[in-house]
Amino acid sequence: MPKEPATDVAIVEDNAALGASLRKIVESAPECRCVGVWTSAEDALKKIDAFRPHVVLMDINLPGMSGIEATARVKQHLPDIQVIMVTVYRDHDKIFAALKAGASGYLLKRSTPADLRDAIRDVRSGGAPMSAEIARRVVEAFHQPVKAEPSGDEVKLSKRETEILELLCEGLANKEIADRLDISVETVRVHLKHVYEKLHVRSRTEAAMKFRDSKEEPRYPL
Amino acid sequence: MPKEPATDVAIVEDNAALGASLRKIVESAPECRCVGVWTSAEDALKKIDAFRPHVVLMDINLPGMSGIEATARVKQHLPDIQVIMVTVYRDHDKIFAALKAGASGYLLKRSTPADLRDAIRDVRSGGAPMSAEIARRVVEAFHQPVKAEPSGDEVKLSKRETEILELLCEGLANKEIADRLDISVETVRVHLKHVYEKLHVRSRTEAAMKFRDSKEEPRYPL
DNA sequence: GTTCGCATACCCCCCTTGGGGTAATCGACG
DNA sequence: CGTCGATTACCCCAAGGGGGGTATGCGAAC
Numbered sequence: 001m002p003k004e005p006a007t008d009v010a011i012v013e014d015n016a017a018l019g020a021s022l023r024k025i026v027e028s029a030p031e032c033r034c035v036g037v038w039t040s041a042e043d044a045l046k047k048i049d050a051f052r053p054h055v056v057l058m059d060i061n062l063p064g065m066s067g068i069e070a071t072a073r074v075k076q077h078l079p080d081i082q083v084i085m086v087t088v089y090r091d092h093d094k095i096f097a098a099l100k101a102g103a104s105g106y107l108l109k110r111s112t113p114a115d116l117r118d119a120i121r122d123v124r125s126g127g128a129p130m131s132a133e134i135a136r137r138v139v140e141a142f143h144q145p146v147k148a149e150p151s152g153d154e155v156k157l158s159k160r161e162t163e164i165l166e167l168l169c170e171g172l173a174n175k176e177i178a179d180r181l182d183i184s185v186e187t188v189r190v191h192l193k194h195v196y197e198k199l200h201v202r203s204r205t206e207a208a209m210k211f212r213d214s215k216e217e218p219r220y221p222l
Numbered sequence: 223m224p225k226e227p228a229t230d231v232a233i234v235e236d237n238a239a240l241g242a243s244l245r246k247i248v249e250s251a252p253e254c255r256c257v258g259v260w261t262s263a264e265d266a267l268k269k270i271d272a273f274r275p276h277v278v279l280m281d282i283n284l285p286g287m288s289g290i291e292a293t294a295r296v297k298q299h300l301p302d303i304q305v306i307m308v309t310v311y312r313d314h315d316k317i318f319a320a321l322k323a324g325a326s327g328y329l330l331k332r333s334t335p336a337d338l339r340d341a342i343r344d345v346r347s348g349g350a351p352m353s354a355e356i357a358r359r360v361v362e363a364f365h366q367p368v369k370a371e372p373s374g375d376e377v378k379l380s381k382r383e384t385e386i387l388e389l390l391c392e393g394l395a396n397k398e399i400a401d402r403l404d405i406s407v408e409t410v411r412v413h414l415k416h417v418y419e420k421l422h423v424r425s426r427t428e429a430a431m432k433f434r435d436s437k438e439e440p441r442y443p444l
Numbered sequence: 445g446t447t448c449g450c451a452t453a454c455c456c457c458c459c460t461t462g463g464g465g466t467a468a469t470c471g472a473c474g
Numbered sequence: 475c476g477t478c479g480a481t482t483a484c485c486c487c488a489a490g491g492g493g494g495g496t497a498t499g500c501g502a503a504c
Contacts, residue, residue: 075365099364102346128357132349139350142321143297143457158450171428173490187452193493203460204491205427206393212434248473380480407460409482414465416480424462425490 007124010053011037012070013086016060022057022086025113032120041070044107048074048130053081055120058103060087060094068094068101075102082123086111095137105129106138157198169208229346232275234256234266234292235308236284242307244279247335256383263292267441270296275303277342282309282316290316290323297324304345308333317359327351328360379420386413391430 009026013019019037026034035051037046041062048056058076062066071083084105085098098106105123107115108131119129130138149216156163167177176194178185192204198215231248233256235241241259248256257273260266263284270278278296282289293305306327307320320328327345329337330353341351352360379387390400396414400407414426423429 031490063433082413096364099361102365104358104361122354126358127354128352128361129359130345130350130357132344135350135352135357136326136348138364139321139352140320142360143324143365160451168427169431171423171425172432173425175490183451184453186454189484190452191450192491201393202492203393203395205390205430208427209391209393209430209434212431256456347469382481397460405481406483408484412482413480414461426461 005030005031005124006121007055008035008051008053009033009057009120010035010040010044010048010051010057012062012067013037013057013059014039014043015059018059022116025116026057026120028113029117029120032117041065041067041073044070045073048078048081050076055123056081056083057086057116057120058083060085060089060098068097070101071098071103072101072141084119084123084129086116090133091138095134096141099138105132106134108133157195159197161191161195162186165195165207165211168192168204181221226366227253227346228341229254229277230257230273230275231255231277231302231342232260232266232270232286233279233281234260234263234289235279235281237281240281244338246315247338247367248279248342249358250335253273253340254339256435263287263289263295267295270300270303274300274435277345278305279308279338280305282307282311282320290319290325293320293325294323306341306345306351308338314359317356318363323359328356329353330355381416381433383413383417387417387429387433390414390426391434 007029009032011019011022013022013024019039023037026032035053036044036047038047039062042064044058045054045065047079056071058071059065062070067085067087074081074083079102082105083103084107085103086107086109086160087094088100088109089095095106105128107119107129111119111131115131122129130133152170163181164177167180172180174188178188179208181188192207195207196202199207199210202211231254233241233244233248233384236246238261240279241261242251243254245259257275258266258269260269261284264276264286266280267287276382278293280293284292289307289309293307296303301324304327305325307325307330308329308331309316311317312330315326327333327341327350329341329351333353334343334375337353344351362428385403386399389402393403396407400410403410414429416427418424421429423432
């Protein structure tokens with residue numbers, strides 16, 4: 001077990017009582033030091049450069065700039081700072097917006113003091129602390145939609161068709177695709193007609209979108 | 223604190239010694255029962271229907287069908303079964319393939335017996351147990367690429383333009399978009415012209431693709 | 445050995461699309 | 475009050491795209 005490195009923690013929380021409570025919890029961890037309790041995103045952004053905490057506990061619902069936007073700004077300028085969201089929001093949008101903004105952890109406010117201290121240690125040692133409920137949602141975001149293909153049409157595009165579709169997705173016109181593949185425009189058109197039939201679409205844009213989606217969610221064999 | 227429900231656990235692991243070890247760990251948890259240790263994906267798929275475990279500990283590297291494909295098949299037919307991958311693989315592809323296949327947890331084989339028991343409880347109570355390193359990778363998958371826009375062209379699409387672009391992305395033709403928004407086709411064309419100019423593209427497909435990309439990585443204001 | 449899928453190519457027809465205008469309305473911002 | 479952006483609408487025109495054919499060569503499958 002590696003020895004715990006000292007950790008400077010900052011807290012961004014507009015509710016003064018809650019902020020004080022968080023500070024006490026942080027300071028009850030022997031390796032942690034609270035370098036600031038800031039009550040707004042704007043305040044935090046002004047002071048964070050000077051205090052350089054290792055970890056920030058960030059509320060989402062702040063007056064003025066949200067904790068999510070604040071996280072994005074912090075991570076942009078000081079990407080090594082680990083941000084843990086501490087919030088009551090359980091909804092999909094907030095969670096993923098926070099993660100996109102660069103948060104490394106996401107705790108619900110019902111978390112216990114011990115959870116919080118564990119989370120700070122976890123994030124310091126390369127983890128991503130999340131409340132169980134949040135972790136499940138994050139993992140589920142990767143799950144395949146259990147799509148029941150109504151008609152079992154296994155869409156099998158030929159190599160050439162796939163190639164053309166890929167170029168189509170770059171926004172190329174038929175003529176450009178033809179030039180790129182060194183074939184006739186007419187041939188490109190034929191391939192596309194087949195593709196439209198196979199994908200059940202009627203336009204290049206629709207085909208491009210469908211193809212794009214299928215690439216992002218490769219399906220496992222049944 | 224809700225009382226722990228009894229949990230039936232199955233293990234899929236081709237290494238007999240490791241399988242036995244996992245079984246012992248599972249059985250050392252008072253609320254857990256090991257209903258099977260199966261040495262191949264094929265074997266597991268045959269028997270899982272009869273044994274109906276609540277949780278499956280799944281190795282990835284199995285002879286024949288991989289644990290990832292097995293997970294996909296299990297989740298397809300018995301979506302309520304929680305699968306925890308237990309493996310040495312730390313690479314991006316394996317992790318995300320497993321999550322896409324429907325795994326709810328991902329533990330590295332260096333995990334302690336206590337970690338494993340915690341993971342089983344966690345997954346049973348709606349969590350998504352992951353080794354710290356894995357959790358971080360999963361969370362990082364959501365982080366914004368810190369892209370430096372080469373030319374600072376802040377593309378600001380109007381509300382209407384965005385609306386039209388969204389319908390465009392569904393593969394609709396101008397006429398269909400016009401009908402949907404109850405405006406003239408000509409107006410749709412005008413909006414699209416502006417969009418093309420703003421996005422620096424020359425066709426609907428190109429615009430759709432660019433828009434798609436930008437939606438997947440919404441940028442926070444700097 | 446014929447059939448089938450794939451890739452190639454060309455034909456016609458007609459609607460859609462993209463690029464160029466002009467212009468009215470409306471609200472916001474100086 | 476004038477101007478600007480957003481939204482609406484119309485015009486022309488040339489090129490592109492989608493749907494319907496037909497046809498040839500080739501390899502694989504039956």
